[in-house]
Amino acid sequence: MMKFERYEWIAIAIMISLFIFVGFIQGWSVSLVILNMCIISAIMTMGVNISWGYAGVINFGVMGFLAMGGLAAVIVSYPPIREAWQVGGTGLGISLILLAMLVFAVMYINKVVIKKSSKYWINGIIIFLGIIIIRYFYLNATANIEDVNPALAGFLGGLGLPIIFSWFVGGLFAAGVAFIIGKVALGLRSDYLAIVTLGISEIVVSVLKHEEWLSRGVKNVIGLKRPVPYEIDLQNADWFINLVTYLNTSKLNNVIDINDKQELLNNLIIDGSGIFVKLSYAILFLIVMLIIFYFANKAQLSPWGRMMRAIRDNETAANAMGKDVVKQHLIIFVIGAAIVGVAGAMLVTLDGLFTPSGYRPLRFTFIIWIMVIVGGSGNNLGAIFGGFVIWFAWIEAAPLTTFIINQLTLGLEPTNALKVHLLDSVPYFRYLFMGLILLLILRYRPKGIIPERVRHS
Amino acid sequence: MIDFLNSLVVLLNFIIIPGLSYGSQLALGALGVTFVYAILRFANFAHGEIMSFGAMITILFTWFFQSQNIGLGILPTALLALPIGIIATIILCIISDKFVFQYYRHQKSVPVVLAMVSIGVMFVVNAIIRIIIGTETIKFSDGQKFIMKAKQFKVMTGLNEGLALKSSQVITIFLTIILLSFTFWFLQKTKTGKSMRAFSDNEDLALLSGINPDRVVFITWMIVGVLACVAGTLYGLDKSYKPIIYLNLVLPVFASAIVGGIGNPFGAVVGGYVIAFSEIMITYAYKKFFVYILPGPLEPSGLVQLLSTDYKFAVSFTILVIVLLIRPSGIFKGRVL
Numbered sequence: 059m060m061k062f063e064r065y066e067w068i069a070i071a072i073m074i075s076l077f078i079f080v081g082f083i084q085g086w087s088v089s090l091v092i093l094n095m096c097i098i099s100a101i102m103t104m105g106v107n108i109s110w111g112y113a114g115v116i117n118f119g120v121m122g123f124l125a126m127g128g129l130a131a132v133i134v135s136y137p138p139i140r141e142a143w144q145v146g147g148t149g150l151g152i153s154l155i156l157l158a159m160l161v162f163a164v165m166y167i168n169k170v171v172i173k174k175s176s177k178y179w180i181n182g183i184i185i186f187l188g189i190i191i192i193r194y195f196y197l198n199a200t201a202n203i204e205d206v207n208p209a210l211a212g213f214l215g216g217l218g219l220p221i222i223f224s225w226f227v228g229g230l231f232a233a234g235v236a237f238i239i240g241k242v243a244l245g246l247r248s249d250y251l252a253i254v255t256l257g258i259s260e261i262v263v264s265v266l267k268h269e270e271w272l273s274r275g276v277k278n279v280i281g282l283k284r285p286v287p288y289e290i291d292l293q294n295a296d297w298f299i300n301l302v303t304y305l306n307t308s309k310l311n312n313v314i315d316i317n318d319k320q321e322l323l324n325n326l327i328i329d330g331s332g333i334f335v336k337l338s339y340a341i342l343f344l345i346v347m348l349i350i351f352y353f354a355n356k357a358q359l360s361p362w363g364r365m366m367r368a369i370r371d372n373e374t375a376a377n378a379m380g381k382d383v384v385k386q387h388l389i390i391f392v393i394g395a396a397i398v399g400v401a402g403a404m405l406v407t408l409d410g411l412f413t414p415s416g417y418r419p420l421r422f423t424f425i426i427w428i429m430v431i432v433g434g435s436g437n438n439l440g441a442i443f444g445g446f447v448i449w450f451a452w453i454e455a456a457p458l459t460t461f462i463i464n465q466l467t468l469g470l471e472p473t474n475a476l477k478v479h480l481l482d483s484v485p486y487f488r489y490l491f492m493g494l495i496l497l498l499i500l501r502y503r504p505k506g507i508i509p510e511r512v513r514h515s
Numbered sequence: 516m517i518d519f520l521n522s523l524v525v526l527l528n529f530i531i532i533p534g535l536s537y538g539s540q541l542a543l544g545a546l547g548v549t550f551v552y553a554i555l556r557f558a559n560f561a562h563g564e565i566m567s568f569g570a571m572i573t574i575l576f577t578w579f580f581q582s583q584n585i586g587l588g589i590l591p592t593a594l595l596a597l598p599i600g601i602i603a604t605i606i607l608c609i610i611s612d613k614f615v616f617q618y619y620r621h622q623k624s625v626p627v628v629l630a631m632v633s634i635g636v637m638f639v640v641n642a643i644i645r646i647i648i649g650t651e652t653i654k655f656s657d658g659q660k661f662i663m664k665a666k667q668f669k670v671m672t673g674l675n676e677g678l679a680l681k682s683s684q685v686i687t688i689f690l691t692i693i694l695l696s697f698t699f700w701f702l703q704k705t706k707t708g709k710s711m712r713a714f715s716d717n718e719d720l721a722l723l724s725g726i727n728p729d730r731v732v733f734i735t736w737m738i739v740g741v742l743a744c745v746a747g748t749l750y751g752l753d754k755s756y757k758p759i760i761y762l763n764l765v766l767p768v769f770a771s772a773i774v775g776g777i778g779n780p781f782g783a784v785v786g787g788y789v790i791a792f793s794e795i796m797i798t799y800a801y802k803k804f805f806v807y808i809l810p811g812p813l814e815p816s817g818l819v820q821l822l823s824t825d826y827k828f829a830v831s832f833t834i835l836v837i838v839l840l841i842r843p844s845g846i847f848k849g850r851v852l
Contacts, residue, residue, distance in 0.1 A: 116627065178841065189821070242836055242839075242840065243836070243839070246839065246843075247626070248625075248626070248627040249557065249558040249626050249627050249630040250558070250773065250777075250839075252558070252627070252630060253558060253766075253769045253773070254832075254835065254836065254839065256766065257766050257769075257770065257831075257832035257835060257836075258832065258836070260763075260766060260828060260829070260832065261828075261829040261832055261833070264825065264826060264828055264829050265829075267825070268823065268825035268826065419762065420638075420641070420762060424634055424637075424638070427631070427634065428634075428638075431631060480646075482649075483645060483646040483649065486642050486645035486646050486650075487642065487646065488642075489638050489639075489641050489642035489645065490638070490639060490642035490643070490646070492638050493635045493636065493637070493638025493639035493640075493641070493642060494635075494639060496631070496634065496635035496638065497615060497632065497635035497636070497639070500628070500631060500632055500635060501618065504628070
């Protein structure tokens with residue numbers, strides 16, 4: 059098992075104390091909400107860090123992979139809508155088979171026809187005709203599906219399994235998409251790979267937004283089942299009431315009046331149920347995070363990790379040593395994307411709803427990248443640290459800005475136009491902070507707060 | 516014959532004119548991206564926000580002029596505010612270079628680090644824009660909205676189909692022609708332009724022959740500022756200004772630059788029009804067109820639309836991917852990526 063350096067212990071201590079601090083200042087419920095998102099962010103960051111930090115493969119498609127994970131959560135956990143399957147299942151099946159045939163036809167032509175220019179023309183015509191035929195079946199089927207009870211359903215639904223399976227499936231979905239992207243785009247120079255992955259992630263999200271039969275599109279999917287108990291069930295469960303009573307014995311004993319006592323207990327139970335739910339989420343997420351962290355570290359220390367670093371630091375030399383650079387790039391891109399997909403499924407699990415229009419690159423791609431850069435690329439603990447710190451800053455930026463603005467404009471009247479305008483635009487200051495943090499880190503600590511450890515072995 | 520003319524008018528009204536104006540906006544944006552790439556050698560993610568910043572300053576001064584009752588008659592007041600916006604954008608570019616990009620250039624950082632840095636700049640500029648002007652949609656075009664209304668055209672020609680010509684579209688195309696010809700004249704004929712091309716072609720050789728790199732970089736940012744501000748303002752004038760839109764616009768702009776051949780100014784312009792026209796042509800419903808041009812029994816029942824308009828945005832990227840697969844250097848030989 060790995061040993062932490064002293065500064066790494068300090069980083070861990072800082073992360074823990076941040077939450078204890080918020081817990082005392084703003085309440086434990088707020089602290090746990092932030093903690094949950096921090097853990098998910100940390101997992102996303104580790105996913106990006108694996109491809110970027112280990113092998114130097116840039117992945118700006120974070121948003122798309124998160125959305126694929128979210129889709130997995132819907133498909134795994136939502137109860138199936140049989141009616142929709144009946145009216146549209148056959149049509150979709152036919153179009154799927156036709157699509158597969160089209161792909162094979164194109165691949166076959168690529169093999170058989172040798173002349174380059176005629177190959178493109180034939181392929182182009184076949185794809186054009188194929189799309190027209192497929193669209194005929196496909197549009198009929200999807201229109202039928204979307205007509206099934208549009209207010210509540212209007213899509214195929216899912217498998218009705220426990221949502222926790224979706225974390226794994228989300229990883230698989232993201233990996234599948236990443237495989238296709240990687241096949242197409244890896245091999246471009248890194249900053250262009252960034253643009254292409256960014257663009258493809260936009261395509262993925264726009265498909266999820268507009269294919270209503272699959273994901274309900276902009277109508278959103280709500281009410282996904284939780285892996286943890288609901289507050290209302292907890293409040294009526296005897297064991298939970300006993301637990302709360304036991305934990306607060308001294309507090310309750312101080313109250314003499316029996317009515318007051320009952321009221322205090324009720325309040326404690328309501329508060330406690332919220333915290334219990336969030337805590338269960340936190341524990342589940344923490345387990346996933348630690349598992350990924352363990353394996354990511356193992357992989358980094360293994361000969362495979364060493365090969366990845368070799369490829370990152372000198373591609374030509376690694377190639378000369380007989381390492382298949384293209385294949386390894388693809389592998390690590392897929393692995394990184396899969397981890398991001400897991401985080402995407404977890405995100406939807408936490409929210410209990412899937413809103414495709416909520417996936418925006420600023421929030422779900424660039425912030426994650428800031429986490430990676432700030433935390434320290436190539437160091438998994440750094441990635442976790444970056445995820446925690448940046449998400450924390452993202453949330454706490456608003457209260458902090460309000461405080462600063464109030465201090466700076468102390469002399470101004472409360473109705474002063476400038477003061478009102480500044481206080482109105484408090485939410486936008488977080489972007490300013492994020493940009494400044496990124497610029498400062500890149501300038502003065504380009505390897506991140508917890509840099510990659512240089513190993514001499 | 517009348518049917519044929521009608522079908523032509525349909526194409527002109529719904530594809531060619533919108534395609535030309537959107538294409539011009541993309542071309543100006545892509546030209547800016549390509550300049551940064553050719554001279555400074557990185558992908559500038561902040562370009563969309565720089566465009567947005569220019570448009571914002573123009574809007575602020577448009578409001579100021581409107582409140583002072585200064586206008587251009589039938590032309591939008593924004594044209595009067597545009598030079599101020601351009602100056603502000605140039606200042607923004609120079610400041611961001613002095614305080615941010617210059618350091619990494621002197622460090623000889625790899626392009627991807629500079630791209631990351633530009634993301635930081637993007638965040639900061641984005642925040643400044645939102646803090647100053649908020650996130651609301653702003654319409655700031657005034658003056659005469661249409662040069663020719665659909666109805667006027669129908670009366671004039673006696674055809675069934677109308678042809679509407681927005682003044683913002685004409686201004687866009689007109690300004691683009693001026694700017695593009697000036698830029699290309701500058702690159703081909705002036706000494707500074709030649710030194711810029713030399714710098715882009717081979718930095719060491721250019722330095723050896725006494726070209727001052729700081730001056731080249733300075734001029735580049737000036738050109739980028741002009742192009743970005745004009746592109747951003749025209750886009751806002753045409754469609755209405757919304758700060759969030761520009762982050763999305765940066766992707767088609769990049770796609771145009773890469774499709775045309777990154778680092779190649781002429782390619783960037785062509786790429787802009789290619790992307791714009793394919794976005795519009797692939798998502799347009801051709802039913803009306805075919806109703807006119809085909810004889811009765813062959814008339815289509817559906818919309819005859821290849822992709823629904825929801826995917827307008829995805830089209831530009833699909834084209835980018837296809838171009839990168841088939842011809843990685845872009846249509847006109849840019850740098851091989």
